[in-house]
Amino acid sequence: MQTNVPTTSTVLQSLLRADLKTQWRNRRAVILTIAVPVLILYAWRPLVEKAGGPFILGSCITVGLMATGLMGYTNSIAKDRDKGIFQRLRVAPLPSWTIMASRLLVQLLMIFIITGAVLISGYALDNITIPLAGYALAFLAAIVGAAVYLALGQLIVGLIKNPEIVNATTRLVYFVFIMVGMFGSTGLLGKITEQYVIWTPYGTVQTIIAGAVDPSKWTTTTTQALLVTIGYAVVLFVIGIRKFQWSYK
Amino acid sequence: MSDEKNFILDVDNLSIYYGNFQAVKDVSFHVKAGEIFGLLGPNGAGKTSTLSAIDGLLKPHSGIIVVAGYNTKEKPLYAKASMGIQLQSTNFQPELTVEEIIELFAGIYGVDLSKQKLDKLISENNLQESRNKKFGQLSGGQQQRVSLSLCVLHDPKLLLLDEPTTGLDPQSRRQLWERMEAMREKGHGILLTTHSMEEAEAVCDRIAIIDHGKIIEIGVPQTLIDKHRNDPEVIAVSRKGKITLEDVFIGLTGREVRV
Numbered sequence: 001m002q003t004n005v006p007t008t009s010t011v012l013q014s015l016l017r018a019d020l021k022t023q024w025r026n027r028r029a030v031i032l033t034i035a036v037p038v039l040i041l042y043a044w045r046p047l048v049e050k051a052g053g054p055f056i057l058g059s060c061i062t063v064g065l066m067a068t069g070l071m072g073y074t075n076s077i078a079k080d081r082d083k084g085i086f087q088r089l090r091v092a093p094l095p096s097w098t099i100m101a102s103r104l105l106v107q108l109l110m111i112f113i114i115t116g117a118v119l120i121s122g123y124a125l126d127n128i129t130i131p132l133a134g135y136a137l138a139f140l141a142a143i144v145g146a147a148v149y150l151a152l153g154q155l156i157v158g159l160i161k162n163p164e165i166v167n168a169t170t171r172l173v174y175f176v177f178i179m180v181g182m183f184g185s186t187g188l189l190g191k192i193t194e195q196y197v198i199w200t201p202y203g204t205v206q207t208i209i210a211g212a213v214d215p216s217k218w219t220t221t222t223t224q225a226l227l228v229t230i231g232y233a234v235v236l237f238v239i240g241i242r243k244f245q246w247s248y249k
Numbered sequence: 250m251s252d253e254k255n256f257i258l259d260v261d262n263l264s265i266y267y268g269n270f271q272a273v274k275d276v277s278f279h280v281k282a283g284e285i286f287g288l289l290g291p292n293g294a295g296k297t298s299t300l301s302a303i304d305g306l307l308k309p310h311s312g313i314i315v316v317a318g319y320n321t322k323e324k325p326l327y328a329k330a331s332m333g334i335q336l337q338s339t340n341f342q343p344e345l346t347v348e349e350i351i352e353l354f355a356g357i358y359g360v361d362l363s364k365q366k367l368d369k370l371i372s373e374n375n376l377q378e379s380r381n382k383k384f385g386q387l388s389g390g391q392q393q394r395v396s397l398s399l400c401v402l403h404d405p406k407l408l409l410l411d412e413p414t415t416g417l418d419p420q421s422r423r424q425l426w427e428r429m430e431a432m433r434e435k436g437h438g439i440l441l442t443t444h445s446m447e448e449a450e451a452v453c454d455r456i457a458i459i460d461h462g463k464i465i466e467i468g469v470p471q472t473l474i475d476k477h478r479n480d481p482e483v484i485a486v487s488r489k490g491k492i493t494l495e496d497v498f499i500g501l502t503g504r505e506v507r508v
């Protein structure tokens with residue numbers, strides 16, 4: 001009988017191993033998250049000429065990031081909280097933040113997979129070539145962009161306790177973003193909407209990823225979009241974490 | 250306060266509020282090494298709330314809690330590392346297998362899990378058949394045993410068991426009692442909550458009866474029976490002329506049904 005408090009890195013490793021296994025066992029949902037942006041990429045082949053490769057890649061990666069952050073991450077947190085899985089972990093000798101950190105590391109992996117899949121498919125299906133620096137920057141921009149959706153998800157689980165309602169809400173938000181974002185940013189909803197859409201949480205993310213993919217076309221607007229993106233992420237995370245409760249029981 | 254150092258758990262003047270509602274009122278008790286202590290009370294008495302303050306899920310309004318010499322407010326991680334915990338409703342990732350869950354908790358309790366240790370834990374908890382099954386596919390009793398196996402994984406000084414035998418079949422219940430007694434022999438302190446008087450009489454060295462957030466009696470079960478055997482409320486509820494712990498319990502907490 002001795003008292004042994006494990007190091008934070010041991011704890012994080014153990015949590016991460018378990019969370020990765022869980023993610024792997026749910027791989028059907030993961031595959032869908034990757035398949036949707038790739039399918040859009042394929043469907044938009046005729047638009048590449050007019051809209052430009054970076055725009056298309058930016059849109060598709062954004063769709064994938066929304067799916068993983070807003071739906072994958074958020075719904076699993078709501079579900080696991082409701083089941084009491086977090087409470088059992090929290091009575092173990094670990095700092096509570098490690099539980100979330102491990103979940104976010106899984107999301108980081110998802111961001112890399114989605115971004116990689118879209119960039120590779122963009123080349124393979126649509127023949128979109130981008131400069132080498134574009135690949136590296138695309139991953140960075142994807143991380144910043146995904147932070148917005150993870151933060152929004154954090155806010156949703158902070159405000160709503162019932163996992164069914166969280167699920168319905170994230171689906172609705174995802175749907176609205178896709179509709180307004182995709183059709184708005186393509187000008188289908190008119191010129192005015194197009195101007196506003198770029199400042200929505202869909203538009204700024206799409207803009208910075210498109211800008212990152214082709215750094216030679218990075219403009220002042222892209223920089224502004226980057227600042228707004230970071231602003232969204234920070235504000236949503238701060239409120240989301242403040243409102244978050246580990247249990248409602 | 251004299252030989253406080255022999256206490257594995259010391260709870261002093263604990264009060265817990267949910268908003269304006271006071272669920273636990275100035276509760277004090279202690280558990281010694283090699284002792285099984287039962288917290289008895291009807292539904293809603295404040296048992297789980299008391300345990301939540303000890304295991305750190307809940308911040309008490311006031312009071313001092315010391316686990317194995319560690320103040321839970323000042324050294325929360327050390328206090329938690331000294332406890333093996335079974336929550337009233339515990340759940341694990343349904344996608345993970347029993348072995349994977351044990352590996353996870355070995356990691357977060359900093360336990361080196363050798364193959365022998367894992368095998369021993371699995372067989373002691375009768376999990377041989379389910380060790381490679383996913384948690385979500387187990388029966389209620391099997392899930393309960395997984396949860397119990399994790400309590401002793403790190404050989405903790407104190408065990409906190411919140412209604413551990415609720416939902417177990419009689420065989421599993423007997424077996425759990427025997428395991429608790431074996432832990433007691435090895436010097437572990439055990440705090441368990443129950444509303445089974447049979448359980449309290451069978452395994453508890455001392456009990457506290459708690460109702461409406463207050464401890465109304467504390468002591469050795471037989472002593473409490475002897476003390477209250479002539480109370481009119483107790484005699485009124487007794488059956489077949491024999492006074493049991495249950496009669497004392499109902500006599501003290503009233504006949505009214507709690508939900």
Ligand SMILES: Nc1ncnc2c1ncn2[C@@H]1O[C@H](COP(=O)(O)OP(=O)(O)O)[C@@H](O)[C@H]1O
Nearest residue numbers: 249267272290291292293294295296297298299
């Ligand atoms: N999260 C909570 N919010 C408000 N009241 C609560 C909460 N948890 C428990 N209570 C109330 O506190 C009292 C004690 O509950 P609890 O400690 O769970 O009792 P027991 O475990 O003895 O059945 C009950 O009246 C219960 O309704």
Ligand SMILES: [Mg+2]
Nearest residue numbers: 296297298337
């Ligand atoms: Mg309870």
